[in-house]
Amino acid sequence: MSTPSSRPHNVADVIPTPEAIRAAVAAQRGMVERLFSTLAAGSQGHPGIMRDTYGPGENFGHAVMVEAATAAGLAVRTDAAANTYATWRGADAAAPAILMGSHLDSVPHGGNFDGAAGVIAGLVTIAALRELGLQPRCDVTVMGVRAEESVWFQVSYIGSRSALGTLPEGALEATRIDTGRSLADHMRDCGGDPEALRRGVRALDPRQVRAFLEVHIEQAPSLFEAGFPIAICTGIPGNFRYPDARIVGRHDHVGTPRRFRRDAAMAGMALAHAMDEIWAAQEAAGTQIAITFGRFHTDAEMHGLTTVPGEFHFSLDVRAYDEAVLAGLEAQMHEAIGRIEAQRNVTFELGQRASAAVGPVDAGIKTALTDASDRLGIRSMPLGSPASHDSAAFAAAGVPVAMLFVRNEHGSHNPKEAMEIDDFMDAAAVMAVWVADNIGVADGTR
Numbered sequence: 226m227s228t229p230s231s232r233p234h235n236v237a238d239v240i241p242t243p244e245a246i247r248a249a250v251a252a253q254r255g256m257v258e259r260l261f262s263t264l265a266a267g268s269q270g271h272p273g274i275m276r277d278t279y280g281p282g283e284n285f286g287h288a289v290m291v292e293a294a295t296a297a298g299l300a301v302r303t304d305a306a307a308n309t310y311a312t313w314r315g316a317d318a319a320a321p322a323i324l325m326g327s328h329l330d331s332v333p334h335g336g337n338f339d340g341a342a343g344v345i346a347g348l349v350t351i352a353a354l355r356e357l358g359l360q361p362r363c364d365v366t367v368m369g370v371r372a373e374e375s376v377w378f379q380v381s382y383i384g385s386r387s388a389l390g391t392l393p394e395g396a397l398e399a400t401r402i403d404t405g406r407s408l409a410d411h412m413r414d415c416g417g418d419p420e421a422l423r424r425g426v427r428a429l430d431p432r433q434v435r436a437f438l439e440v441h442i443e444q445a446p447s448l449f450e451a452g453f454p455i456a457i458c459t460g461i462p463g464n465f466r467y468p469d470a471r472i473v474g475r476h477d478h479v480g481t482p483r484r485f486r487r488d489a490a491m492a493g494m495a496l497a498h499a500m501d502e503i504w505a506a507q508e509a510a511g512t513q514i515a516i517t518f519g520r521f522h523t524d525a526e527m528h529g530l531t532t533v534p535g536e537f538h539f540s541l542d543v544r545a546y547d548e549a550v551l552a553g554l555e556a557q558m559h560e561a562i563g564r565i566e567a568q569r570n571v572t573f574e575l576g577q578r579a580s581a582a583v584g585p586v587d588a589g590i591k592t593a594l595t596d597a598s599d600r601l602g603i604r605s606m607p608l609g610s611p612a613s614h615d616s617a618a619f620a621a622a623g624v625p626v627a628m629l630f631v632r633n634e635h636g637s638h639n640p641k642e643a644m645e646i647d648d649f650m651d652a653a654a655v656m657a658v659w660v661a662d663n664i665g666v667a668d669g670t671r
């Protein structure tokens with residue numbers, strides 16, 4: 226793996242200046258605007274965007290990527306999970322590749338830039354560096370990742386983990402929330418080969434990946450608040466999740482005295498309150514975490530104005546940047562549940578547990594990206610990602626990863642998600658400077 230210190234001094238002569246790279250990136254603006262508008266036009270969710278995972282919407286995103294990459298003369302291939310790869314071939318097939326990319330699916334009624342920005346930034350980077358006449362020593366590949374949005378199958382990082390050979394056992398049997406069909410069936414429909422994944426076939430060897438770089442819109446308006454166009458990611462949270470948890474008590478008459486009640490809704494409220502107190506304490510101690518009850522409801526078959534709820538359903542997502550913090554939070558959650566069960570005479574059935582590992586970013590790449598933005602006069606700030614990203618799956622597999630966030634006023638996973646193309650071009654320019662500095666040269670001097 227090459228490092229800046231191992232670079233012979235003559236390489237600096239062939240790498241264009243950051244300003245020249247930024248200008249070459251800026252020249253791709255027409256392509257950027259065209260790709261974003263093509264994507265939006267073909268995946269309308271009324272309102273917002275609908276690029277359903279392993280469905281017509283996501284397939285459309287991949288088709289747009291394939292068309293753009295083919296037109297640019299890149300080598301296009303897909304893998305057993307139907308991820309798409311567009312490669313600018315390097316002179317040395319054995320040199321570890323640089324990967325850039327993100328996902329091409331969306332949540333229902335999501336935004337157009339979430340995920341797609343990372344794929345388009347990769348295509349822009351390659352187009353700009355090729356126009357500058359560079360010849361890479363290693364392959365430079367854009368990856369259109371499948372199935373990042375876990376809302377559809379309630380499994381994290383399906384595409385990236387399939388490619389890396391780290392998809393958990395049983396994941397292929399997960400069913401899509403709306404169709405009820407299995408991940409394996411959906412994958413097959415989209416040209417994938419789930420049987421190959423079951424046999425342990427993987428598309429990517431982590432040791433053969435020099436780095437994975439992901440440009441992504443920010444999820445909360447932190448950059449908007451701070452007035453910065455881009456951020457350099459400092460870490461990606463890990464999580465534990467209970468997608469289908471249930472509290473069982475007893476349905477009773479509305480007038481039942483408190484001591485007789487086994488009120489499942491009040492128990493749900495008590496857990497939410499306990500978790501919020503835990504969060505407040507972590508925040509006061511300066512530890513960044515997030516706790517979300519995404520679903521939180523009584524049983525629609527039975528509930529009503531005059532019935533004490535005997536059943537309550539919720540989902541829970543807890544995320545943090547440190548595995549020890551996550552483990553501590555889960556222990557505190559179980560403690561709270563034990564207390565609430567005793568106090569309220571109910572039973573918690575947490576159901577299936579899912580989790581994703583914390584994704585550390587590569588310190589060297591992070592510093593180099595910060596330097597690149599400084600040299601270009603682009604104002605950037607460090608930012609811990611509030612969200613999960615495919616980069617975390619790469620990091621967990623041992624690949625050096627880095628992320629760049631683009632300012633977004635309205636949050637993501639909603640139709641109002643917003644991104645200025647100027648800000649996006651800044652992120653692409655910073656990434657392109659790093660890539661130019663790390664592709665080596667075709668004569669094999671690196």
Ligand SMILES: [Zn+2]
Pocket residue numbers: 328339340373441
């Ligand atoms: Zn995303």
